[in-house]
Amino acid sequence: MKKFDLIRMALGNLWRRKVRTVLTILGVLIGTASITLMLSLGFGIDQSYRGSLERMGSLNVIQVYNYYGGGYYMEKSVSVRGSGGGGGGGDSETKKLNDATCEEIEAIPGVQAVLRMLDTSVKFGSGRYVAWGQLLGINPEAMEYFDFVVDKGRLLTENDTTAIVFGSDVPRNFYNPKDRRSNWWGYSQDTEPSVNVLKDRLIMTFDMSYGEPQHSPTEGKRPKRYHVEGVGLLSWEGSMNYSWYAIANIDYVKKIIKENERMQGNRRRNQETIYNQIKVRVEDLDEVVNVQNAIKDMGFQTYSLNDQMVEMQKTSRVIQAVLGGIGAISLLVAALGITNTMVMSIYERTKEIGIMKVLGCLLKDIKNMFLIESGLIGFIGGIVGGVFSIGASVLLNKFLAPALMGRMGYGVQVDKISIIPSWLLLAVVVFSTFVGLISGYSPARRAMKLTALTAIRTE
Amino acid sequence: MCHSKYFEIIIFRLQVIEGSDNPLQEVVSVKGQKKDAEENIIEIKDLRKIYKVGNETVVALNNINITIKKGEICCFLGTSGSGKSTLLNMMAGLEKPTKGTIKIAGWDVEKLSEKKLALFRQNHIGFIFQSYNLMTFSNALENVAMPLIFKGMGRKKRNKAAKEMLKAVGLEDRINHRPSEMSGGQQQRVGIARAFVAKPEIVFADEPTGNLDSKTSKDVMDMIVEMATQYNQTLIIVTHDLSVSKYAHRVFHILDGDIDKIEVCS
Numbered sequence: 001m002k003k004f005d006l007i008r009m010a011l012g013n014l015w016r017r018k019v020r021t022v023l024t025i026l027g028v029l030i031g032t033a034s035i036t037l038m039l040s041l042g043f044g045i046d047q048s049y050r051g052s053l054e055r056m057g058s059l060n061v062i063q064v065y066n067y068y069g070g071g072y073y074m075e076k077s078v079s080v081r082g083s084g085g086g087g088g089g090g091d092s093e094t095k096k097l098n099d100a101t102c103e104e105i106e107a108i109p110g111v112q113a114v115l116r117m118l119d120t121s122v123k124f125g126s127g128r129y130v131a132w133g134q135l136l137g138i139n140p141e142a143m144e145y146f147d148f149v150v151d152k153g154r155l156l157t158e159n160d161t162t163a164i165v166f167g168s169d170v171p172r173n174f175y176n177p178k179d180r181r182s183n184w185w186g187y188s189q190d191t192e193p194s195v196n197v198l199k200d201r202l203i204m205t206f207d208m209s210y211g212e213p214q215h216s217p218t219e220g221k222r223p224k225r226y227h228v229e230g231v232g233l234l235s236w237e238g239s240m241n242y243s244w245y246a247i248a249n250i251d252y253v254k255k256i257i258k259e260n261e262r263m264q265g266n267r268r269r270n271q272e273t274i275y276n277q278i279k280v281r282v283e284d285l286d287e288v289v290n291v292q293n294a295i296k297d298m299g300f301q302t303y304s305l306n307d308q309m310v311e312m313q314k315t316s317r318v319i320q321a322v323l324g325g326i327g328a329i330s331l332l333v334a335a336l337g338i339t340n341t342m343v344m345s346i347y348e349r350t351k352e353i354g355i356m357k358v359l360g361c362l363l364k365d366i367k368n369m370f371l372i373e374s375g376l377i378g379f380i381g382g383i384v385g386g387v388f389s390i391g392a393s394v395l396l397n398k399f400l401a402p403a404l405m406g407r408m409g410y411g412v413q414v415d416k417i418s419i420i421p422s423w424l425l426l427a428v429v430v431f432s433t434f435v436g437l438i439s440g441y442s443p444a445r446r447a448m449k450l451t452a453l454t455a456i457r458t459e
Numbered sequence: 460m461c462h463s464k465y466f467e468i469i470i471f472r473l474q475v476i477e478g479s480d481n482p483l484q485e486v487v488s489v490k491g492q493k494k495d496a497e498e499n500i501i502e503i504k505d506l507r508k509i510y511k512v513g514n515e516t517v518v519a520l521n522n523i524n525i526t527i528k529k530g531e532i533c534c535f536l537g538t539s540g541s542g543k544s545t546l547l548n549m550m551a552g553l554e555k556p557t558k559g560t561i562k563i564a565g566w567d568v569e570k571l572s573e574k575k576l577a578l579f580r581q582n583h584i585g586f587i588f589q590s591y592n593l594m595t596f597s598n599a600l601e602n603v604a605m606p607l608i609f610k611g612m613g614r615k616k617r618n619k620a621a622k623e624m625l626k627a628v629g630l631e632d633r634i635n636h637r638p639s640e641m642s643g644g645q646q647q648r649v650g651i652a653r654a655f656v657a658k659p660e661i662v663f664a665d666e667p668t669g670n671l672d673s674k675t676s677k678d679v680m681d682m683i684v685e686m687a688t689q690y691n692q693t694l695i696i697v698t699h700d701l702s703v704s705k706y707a708h709r710v711f712h713i714l715d716g717d718i719d720k721i722e723v724c725s
C-alpha cells in the first residue's frame with residue numbers, strides 16, 4: 001500500500017467521526033497547551049530573575065574578600081592595613097590577598113581579568129570648595145572588564161599617575177565649608193555641582209581637616225597635598241557600583257599611601273599591600289562556578305551574582321517541575337483519551353478491517369493506518385495546543401505580568417511572565433505526536449490481530 | 460497423480476512470483492503453459508475441520524479430497540450447516556484446517572503466515588460475499604479500487620481499472636454512489652467488480668445470490684460466469700440454490716462434512 005493512500009484513508013477515518021476526533025484533539029490540546037504554558041511560566045520567571053541580576057551587575061564577576069564574616073556589601077568601610085593587621089579572624093597560615101595571590105588567581109583557567117582594589121579616604125579641594133572622598137586604586141588595564149563606563153572624558157591607562165576618574169556622585173560632594181548654606185550632606189540632585197572635576201584645578205590630601213575652619217591638631221607632619229587631574233566621569237547607569245569613588249592608578253595610590261605613612265612616622269620597611277577585596281572576571285558564564293570554587297579552595301571568601309542566580313534557578317526549577325508536572329498529567333489524560341478513541345474505533349470497524357484483510361490488505365498496513373490516525377490526533381492536538389498557548393502567553397504577559405511586578409522579590413523586574421521559545425513549540429508538537437503514536441500502539445496491534453473471519457460473519 | 464508435474468508447477472509459480480530474470484524460467488514457464496489446460500489449480504487432500512465448543516466437538520468437515528482445474532466453474536451445494544462455508548474459508552486461508560493439506564496455485568495455503576496469506580489473497584483470489592461486504596463510507600469506485608490500493612497500485616491506474624470494471628457490470632452511472640445509495644443487486648455488482656478487478660486466478664463466491672430475488676440472481680450469476688470465462692478464471696461458488704448450480708461444470712454435493720457425490724455437467 002502506498003504511504004499516500006494510507007494517510008488518505010487514515011484522514012478519511014478521522015473525518016468520518018468528526019465529533020469524536022475533535023473532542024479527542026481537544027483533550028490533547030488541553031494537555032499540550034498546559035505543558036507549554038506551564039513551562040513557559042518557568043522560563044519567564046527564569047528570564048525575569050536573570051534580567052534583574054544582569055541589571056545589578058555582571059554575572060561573570062566574582063568578588064573575593066580577604067576577611068571572614070563579611071557579607072556581600074560591596075562598599076565595606078575599608079581601610080588600608082599593614083601586613084600585621086591582616087584579615088580579622090584569619091590565622092597566620094591563611095593566604096593573604098596580595099599581589100602574588102592576584103597573579104595566582106589570574107592563572108586559573110577561565111579567568112579573564114583581575115581587578116585589584118585598594119581604597120583609602122581622602123579629601124579633595126578645588127578653590128573654595130572641598131569634598132570628602134574615597135580614593136580607589138585599581139590596575140587600569142582591567143578597567144574595561146569591570147563595568148567602568150565613562151560618561152565624559154576617558155578611562156585610565158597604565159601610564160597615568162595623577163589622573164583620576166570620578167564616580168558619578170563625587171562631583172556633588174563638593175561644598176564650601178565657609179558657607180553655612182552649603183554643606184556636604186545637603187547637596188541636591190538637581191543643582192549643578194559647584195566644581196567641574198574635569199576642568200577645575202584639583203588638590204587631593206590625606207589631611208581630613210583640609211579647608212575646614214577649625215584645624216584639628218595632628219600628631220605627625222601635615223600630610224602632603226597632591227595636584228591631581230580629573231580625566232573622566234563615570235556614567236551612573238553603567239557604573240553604579242563605583243559611583244562614590246575617585247579612581248586612580250593603583251601604583252600611584254600605593255605610592256602616596258607609603259609616602260604618607262612614612263611622613264606619619266611609620267617606618268616599617270617593604271610593607272606588602274594586602275587588598276581587602278578584589279574582583280575576578282570569568283570569560284565564560286559556565287566557568288564561574290569552577291573558578292569560584294578554585295578561589296574558595298585557596299582560602300578566600302567569595303561572592304558572585306551567579307550564587308544568587310544558582311539559588312534562583314533552583315527555585316525556578318522547582319516551580320517549573322511542579323507546573324510541568326501538572327501539564328504532564330493533563331497530557332497523560334489526553335493520551336488515555338486517544339487510546340479510548342482508537343479502541344472504540346476498532347469495535348466499530350471490526351467488519352471493515354475484516355473485509356480489508358480478505359481483500360489482501362497487509363497486516364502492517366492495517367497497523368500503520370491505526371498508528372497514523374492516533375499519531376495525527378496527537379500531531380494536530382500539538383499544533384493547535386501550540387497556537388493556543390501562544391495566544392494565552394500573550395494574554396498572560398499583557399495582563400498578569402504587570403500585576404506581578406515587584407512581588408517576586410526585591411529588584412526583580414517582570415516584563416514577561418511567560419516565554420515560549422520556538423524549540424519548545426517544536427518539542428511539544430513532536431512529543432504530542434509521539435504520545436499519539438504510543439497511545440495508538442496497542443489498539444493498532446489489536447486491530448491487526450482481528451481475524452478476517454469474525455469480520456465476515458458479523459452481519 | 461504425477462508428482463514431478465507438481466514440482467514443475469511449483470517452480471514455475473515461485474519464479475513468476477519472485478520475478479527473476481533467470482533464463483531457466485522461460486523453459487519452465489513454457490512447460491507450464493503447455494500443461495495449463497490440465498493444470499490443477501486447487502488440490503485438497505484429507506481435509507478435516509473440527510470445532511470445539513466447550514466440551515462438544517463439531518465435525519464441520521470430515522474428510523474432503525478435491526482437485527479443481529484452472530478455468531473450471533465449480534459449485535458446492537448442500538444444506539445449511541453441511542460445511543460449505545467452512546470449506547471455502549479454509550481455501551481462502553481464513554481458517555486453518557485441523558488436518559489435511561490445501562494447495563492453491565502452488566501455495567500451501569494452510570502453512571502460510573499471515574503476511575504471505577495477504578500476498579496470496581492480493582495476487583490469486585477474489586471474494587464475493589452473500590452480504591456484499593462493501594465499505595459503507597466509500598463510493599462504488601473506491602470500493603472496486605480497494606484491492607488495487609492494497610497491492611500498492613497508483614491512483615490513476617487503479618481508478619481506470621475500477622471504472623472499466625464498473626462499466627463491465629453496468630454501473631458506470633453509479634460510480635460516485637455509496638452502498639447505502641444502491642439496491643442489493645447493484646451492491647452485489649459492485650462486489651463482483653471488486654472481486655474481478657485484480658484479475659485473480661480464482662474467485663470464491665459464498666452464496667452470492669443469497670440476498671437477491673430470482674431475476675436479479677440470474678443477472679448476477681450470468682455476469683459472474685461471463686467474467687470468469689472471459690479470463691479463464693476458476694470460479695468456486697457455494698450455494699444451496701439449485702438454479703445457481705446449473706452454471707457449474709461440476710457440482711459437489713456436500714453432506715455433513717463429506718462430499719456426497721460429484722455431478723459433472725456437459
Ligand SMILES: Nc1ncnc2c1ncn2[C@@H]1O[C@H](COP(=O)(O)OP(=O)(O)OP(=O)(O)O)[C@@H](O)[C@H]1O
Binds near residue numbers: 518539541545
Ligand atoms: N466457528 C465455529 N465454531 C463452532 N462451530 C462452527 C463454527 N463455524 C462453523 N461451525 C459449525 O460447522 C458446521 C458447518 O458450518 P458452515 O458455516 O460451514 O455451514 P454452511 O454449509 O455454510 O451452512 P449455510 O448454508 O447455512 O451457510 C455447522 O454445524 C456449524 O455449526
Ligand SMILES: [Mg+2]
Binds near residue numbers: 544
Ligand atoms: Mg455458509
